[in-house]
Amino acid sequence: MGEYFWFFLVVIGPVLFAAAVSYVLMRRRRLSPGEREKQHHKIKELYGDRRE
Numbered sequence: 001m002g003e004y005f006w007f008f009l010v011v012i013g014p015v016l017f018a019a020a021v022s023y024v025l026m027r028r029r030r031l032s033p034g035e036r037e038k039q040h041h042k043i044k045e046l047y048g049d050r051r052e
Helices: 002-027 033-047
Strands: none
Touching: none
16 A cells, blocks of 8 residues: 555656646736736836836
8 A cells, every 4th residue: 555655746746737837828818908008007007117
């Protein structure tokens, strides 16, 4: 029974973790150009134009 537990931890665990990370990265949504512009505008509104 102990061998199965370690097999799961060492082999199956990292595979499941990699699959979960891959799934999240594939599902991540990119901002549209309009959303990106709104985000940029709000950032400038909050922090001002601090180009030094």
